[in-house]
């Protein structure tokens with residue numbers, strides 16, 4: 570069966586991450602098919618409407634409904650397993666930058682990450698680790714549930730300074746806090762499953778094609794919601810960590826410029842192009858962020 574929804578064109582960097590996530594998640598999700606069949610069967614078809622109902626959007630708030638078929642613990646297991654696989658792969662490729670290889674880069678990433686992780690309140694929940702990948706042509710950074718961070722060295726010149734790097738680390742840790750991975754794999758699984766049910770019920774190829782188009786548009790809508798949410802959480806995290814949130818605007822402008830310079834295979838730039846909407850959002854949240862910058866002991870808003 571199709572275990573999850575096909576995402577279409579993903580750059581090579583992204584596929585390297587997506588394939589192991591898919592393999593890991595399959596182990597948790599496939600045994601839940603029967604349970605899910607009842608749930609999806611209740612709404613029959615189109616399941617897209619069911620998902621649409623879950624999509625109470627907003628974008629500027631951290632309060633919305635979230636479809637999750639796996640627990641926090643399962644999500645963390647997937648994150649750590651995928652991180653380990655990528656780490657081994659990079660070790661074999663000879664791209665893993667050890668501390669003696671790049672003491673300054675390591676000290677920089679550690680200093681900023683430690684502060685952002687403290688601000689996130691996830692310091693005790695996960696045992697955090699980070700690695701650096703020596704890849705000057707790759708401007709990318711990823712944080713995994715379970716507390717793992719990968720920084721590709723190509724993003725360091727774009728980060729430029731502590732506040733810039735804190736913007737990036739804050740954003741990727743924001744994805745972890747929002748449990749975006751669990752939500753995304755859950756949705757892709759349900760969509761793949763709904764398609765299978767539609768086929769069983771004799772839906773025509775053109776109906777399936779329409780269904781896929783709708784699903785794709787829902788997924789890309791979710792991807793935008795996740796990015797906006799990670800931007801907001803990241804902004805609050807960097808502020809609470811002691812970095813001037815106004816610097817985030819400059820970082821995303823640099824990111825935008827870099828997106829023009831780099832052409833292919835740069836996942837972070839591909840999925841995170843700085844945009845006018847993003848800058849406007851950051852500016853709209855700035856007063857709230859400055860409160861955290863001035864008073865780091867202020868509690869973060871609760872994610873709902």
Ligand SMILES: [Zn+2]
Nearest residue numbers: 744796799841
């Ligand atoms: Zn992101």
